[in-house]
Amino acid sequence: MDIRLKFINRSSGGHQAEVVLFQRNILASIDELPLAWKVIRYCGRDCYHPLVYPTDYEVSTSDEYGNHSPRVRVANGQQVKVTPTPSGRRLGSATNSDSSAEIQVINALPRGSVNVNIYKAGLLMARKTAVAPGQKVVFQFKPTLWISVASQIMQSEAVTSAVIASDNTELPLAGFTSADIVMTGGGSGSDAAPYVFTLENMRLA
Incomplete structure (x- = not known):
């Protein structure tokens, strides 16, 4: 079954933030880094990026x-x-x-x-x-995606340990056929806020 996802940028950072999505192998060794499954770049405010997440x-x-x-x-x-x-x-x-x-x-x-x-x-x-x-x-993979804001991450390459140690969000996808991944926060100067990722408009299988 395919889960249809839509990443939506509602942040105050415009298109500057680079977003990486990855999964974790639960049985991986401690020093084994996950790979960047998808990297989203230059997605402007109020724009979206469609994704398909197969369960197989x-x-x-x-x-x-x-x-x-x-x-x-x-x-x-x-x-x-x-x-x-x-x-x-x-x-x-x-x-x-x-x-x-x-x-x-x-x-x-x-x-x-x-x-x-x-x-x-x-x-x-x-x-x-x-x-x-x-x-x-x-x-062994849980039916979840991890998402984070990162820089200089290449798709299909290892996600750096700095990203793993930073704030990243786990998105549980079990039981859904579609959902929106909404990014908020960002900005510059004294008005800057941490980036936040939430699931919205989830449809159950």
């Missing part, structure tokens, strides 16, 4: 030579395996895993590490690098 994901693998496998659709509670073939390797179709809350990817190759890439709406959202033969990597 896609997974692909890549290697040190820059080769990528076709993407496979996957949902929470499923796993995929990378297996050898006479012509190389193959990322198989999703099957049920032993945990209903996790996405699992297994490197079943006899040799050769792979990178595991997770996509949502065609955009890179998470990555595990150098997954060795016989290893399994696990992703």
Whole structure:
């Protein structure tokens, strides 16, 4: 199911604020930074930016030579395996895993590490690098997005630790088919206020 979102800028900062949206892998290590799923730039006051947030994901693998496998659709509670073939390797179709809350990817190759890439709406959202033969990597995402004002953040690149440590807002999306993400605050000088993000006009599934 797709959740249709609309980011609306009602702040006093005009189009100057850059906004980053990301998800957190609950099972990530402490030093593992999330990736910027979407970066919104130059959205003026009272303007909006539409977003589509699918509840399912896609997974692909890549290697040190820059080769990528076709993407496979996957949902929470499923796993995929990378297996050898006479012509190389193959990322198989999703099957049920032993945990209903996790996405699992297994490197079943006899040799050769792979990178595991997770996509949502065609955009890179998470990555595990150098997954060795016989290893399994696990992703677990809550049905939420995190949003923050940041600068010099590139889409699909790691969100800096400074952004993670700063004020960012968790947006729970479970049970909705659409919602508006409204940004207020901002400004300059003595009238400046912190940026605030709220959900409005939520429609239930």
